[in-house]
Amino acid sequence: MQTMQKLKAVGVKPSITRIMIYDYIFSTKDHPNVDEIFITLKETLPTLSKTTVYNTVHLLKTHRLIKAYAMPNHEMRYDANLDVHAHFLCASCGQITDVLIDVCDIVQTVISENCIDETVITFHGTCSKCQTSV
Amino acid sequence: MQTMQKLKAVGVKPSITRIMIYDYIFSTKDHPNVDEIFITLKETLPTLSKTTVYNTVHLLKTHRLIKAYAMPNHEMRYDANLDVHAHFLCASCGQITDVLIDVCDIVQTVISENCIDETVITFHGTCSKCQTSV
DNA sequence: TACAAATTTGTATTCATTATAATTTATATT
DNA sequence: AATATAAATTATAATGAATACAAATTTGTA
Numbered sequence: 001m002q003t004m005q006k007l008k009a010v011g012v013k014p015s016i017t018r019i020m021i022y023d024y025i026f027s028t029k030d031h032p033n034v035d036e037i038f039i040t041l042k043e044t045l046p047t048l049s050k051t052t053v054y055n056t057v058h059l060l061k062t063h064r065l066i067k068a069y070a071m072p073n074h075e076m077r078y079d080a081n082l083d084v085h086a087h088f089l090c091a092s093c094g095q096i097t098d099v100l101i102d103v104c105d106i107v108q109t110v111i112s113e114n115c116i117d118e119t120v121i122t123f124h125g126t127c128s129k130c131q132t133s134v
Numbered sequence: 135m136q137t138m139q140k141l142k143a144v145g146v147k148p149s150i151t152r153i154m155i156y157d158y159i160f161s162t163k164d165h166p167n168v169d170e171i172f173i174t175l176k177e178t179l180p181t182l183s184k185t186t187v188y189n190t191v192h193l194l195k196t197h198r199l200i201k202a203y204a205m206p207n208h209e210m211r212y213d214a215n216l217d218v219h220a221h222f223l224c225a226s227c228g229q230i231t232d233v234l235i236d237v238c239d240i241v242q243t244v245i246s247e248n249c250i251d252e253t254v255i256t257f258h259g260t261c262s263k264c265q266t267s268v
Numbered sequence: 269t270a271c272a273a274a275t276t277t278g279t280a281t282t283c284a285t286t287a288t289a290a291t292t293t294a295t296a297t298t
Numbered sequence: 299a300a301t302a303t304a305a306a307t308t309a310t311a312a313t314g315a316a317t318a319c320a321a322a323t324t325t326g327t328a
Contacts, residue, residue, distance in 0.1 A: 015275065015325085034315080049277045054316065070204035074285080074315080088248055114222055116259035125250035147294085149306065168284080183308045188285065190306095208284080208316080 010063040017045065021056045025066055026080035031087075031096040033075045069096075069120070086121035092130035099123065144197040151179065155190045159200055160214035165221070165230040167209045203230075203254070220255035226264035233257065
């Protein structure tokens with residue numbers, strides 16, 4: 001489904017700025033923060049305002065087109081991959097990678113008394129690349 | 135083990151301020167942020183400085199006496215419960231509760247190529263109390 | 269083409285957090 | 299006990315992420 005259709009489907013006007021912001025988040029595998037999105041897109045949108053990026057990621061998040069992840073270093077990072085998955089966060093290089101994982105039987109233990117609609121799993125450690133460069 | 139011993143064991147001078155900050159985080163089940171710690175302890179430590187609270191939680195975190203959890207609303211919250219567990223975060227009331235969970239077989243799927251030293255699991259949803267007050 | 273609505277821009281403001289310097293407290297030494 | 303030194307705490311300034319706000323611009327419709 002094209003970005004324009006995705007935005008229209010949730011009632012968000014698909015302006016070029018919004019499409020580019022969403023496409024960047026969707027295509028990068030780096031879970032960017034607002035500053036990274038801003039710096040990257042400013043190359044092709046020279047008049048882009050940082051406030052627009054803040055407003056747009058908030059809009060996309062509110063309409064469940066992206067998800068926000070709060071990092072231990074106070075950064076807020078964004079992910080357009082809505083499939084159920086976990087993240088691996090390397091303490092050395094800061095890289096965040098998606099980890100496919102089945103959360104069904106994890107959720108079982110808490111679903112009996114609470115209503116769960118999302119499970120966030122983050123593995124902290126050292127990635128294989130940083131381990132070999134010690 | 136008493137707080138004073140815990141602090142000494144990791145090479146941290148067990149001043150009364152530090153003991154009280156640690157004890158508060160340890161005893162409360164609310165995973166407080168810096169502002170909550172500060173406001174609460176100011177009642178018994180009238181000259182307490184917010185900078186001291188920031189410095190002390192950073193010290194305790196660095197010495198692995200407490201853990202920090204970044205919340206979706208940008209808050210950084212602290213937990214002195216070092217046992218392996220997950221959290222349940224209620225989207226309605228904001229309450230964070232500990233959830234006992236076995237993460238061993240969750241870690242299996244990613245341990246083969248990365249070095250994992252911590253797994254953070256957060257369940258998002260609506261707690262039973264907020265469900266009944268709809 | 270005119271107009272209204274929406275989007276974007278740019279600046280000011282807020283607030284969490286850190287940096288810094290001064291003061292106070294604790295410890296070591298004489 | 300007094301003094302020197304180190305560490306802790308305090309208070310203020312500074313930083314930077316994020317939000318608020320008003321103005322300008324763009325888009326869509328009549």
